[in-house]
Amino acid sequence: MIRLVALGSAAGCVLLAFGVRLLTGSPLLSSGLVEQASGTALYAAGVFCGVLVLWPRLAVRWVALLAAGWCWAVEFLQLTGVPAELSARSVVARLVLGVSFDPADLGWYLVGVAVAAAFLGRLRRTKGAVHNRDAAGTASYPAEVSIAVSAPSKKSRPASAAGTGREK
Numbered sequence: 001m002i003r004l005v006a007l008g009s010a011a012g013c014v015l016l017a018f019g020v021r022l023l024t025g026s027p028l029l030s031s032g033l034v035e036q037a038s039g040t041a042l043y044a045a046g047v048f049c050g051v052l053v054l055w056p057r058l059a060v061r062w063v064a065l066l067a068a069g070w071c072w073a074v075e076f077l078q079l080t081g082v083p084a085e086l087s088a089r090s091v092v093a094r095l096v097l098g099v100s101f102d103p104a105d106l107g108w109y110l111v112g113v114a115v116a117a118a119f120l121g122r123l124r125r126t127k128g129a130v131h132n133r134d135a136a137g138t139a140s141y142p143a144e145v146s147i148a149v150s151a152p153s154k155k156s157r158p159a160s161a162a163g164t165g166r167e168k
Helices: 002-024 033-054 060-080 082-089 091-097 103-131 143-149
Strands: none
Touching: 002 033, 033 060, 033 103, 060 082, 060 091, 060 103, 082 091
16 A cells, blocks of 8 residues: 555656646756756655655655665766766656756755655654554553553552552
C-alpha cells in the first residue's frame, strides 16, 4: 500500500512541477526563479518518494539521506558536462539529469526532501497512533511506557511498603 501511495506522490510531484511551468512559461524550460526553485524542490520530493517505493519500511531519515544524496550526486555530475551532452539528445535525460550546475539547487533539494520527510514522519506518527488503540478507542502505549506510568502492584512492592497484610 505504501508503495502505491509513494508512486502516486512521485507522479503528483512531476505533474505539479509541469503545472507550475505551464502557468509561468514553458513546460520544459525553467527561466524564472519560481520555475527553477519549485521544480528543483519537487524533483527532490519526487526522488524521496521514489526511494520510498524501493524501500517502504526504511526510516524517514535514511529515505531523506538517500534522496538528498542522489540529488546532490546528480547536481555535482553536472560539473562534468555529461548531463548537458545527454540532455541535448534526450528530453528525459534533461528532466532527470539537468543541464548545468547551479549551487542554489543544492539548497532547494534539501527543502524538497525536508518537506517530504516531514510529511512522511507525520503520516507515520498518525498511522501509529490510530493503530495503537484498544477496543474502547483509548490509545495504548508500549509496555515500557505502561510500566513506568502505572502504579506498582502489591506483589512488586518492597516488603516494607507492602504493609502488614491487613489492608481492606
